[in-house]
Amino acid sequence: MTVDINLIKKYLRIDDGYTEEDDIIQLLINNALTYLENAGVVIDETNTNQVELAKLIIAILVSDWYENRELTTSNTSEKIRDIVSSMIMQLKYCY
Structure with a gap:
């Protein structure tokens, strides 16, 4: 699966013309995909609902990692991680 x-960048509210951090954003996208794979998620690309949910999870992960680059976590980040964990469970077992 590929994620544009x-x-x-739209999810992060970054202007398309701003390309200075594209390499970092692409790195985060690639690792979010790997994160899903390592969590045991197998995405059926013919299932639109599953693909769209996976894209949302990737956007959330990238956003969290992009905005929280320090080693410590905030309460907001922990809440996001709980939501993502729940969404990953849905991807694994609902499709």
Whole structure:
């Protein structure tokens, strides 16, 4: 599955013309995909609902990692991680 960097930049509210951090954003996208794979998620690309949910999870992960680059976590980040964990469970077992 591929995720368009411009979609993620829209989610992050980054202007398409701003390309200075595209390499970092692409790195985060790639690792979010790997994160899902390592969590045991197998995405059926013919299932639109599953693909769209996976894209949302990737956008959330990238956003969290992009905005929280320090080693410590905030309460907001922990809440996001709980939501993502729940969404990953849905991807694994509902499709």
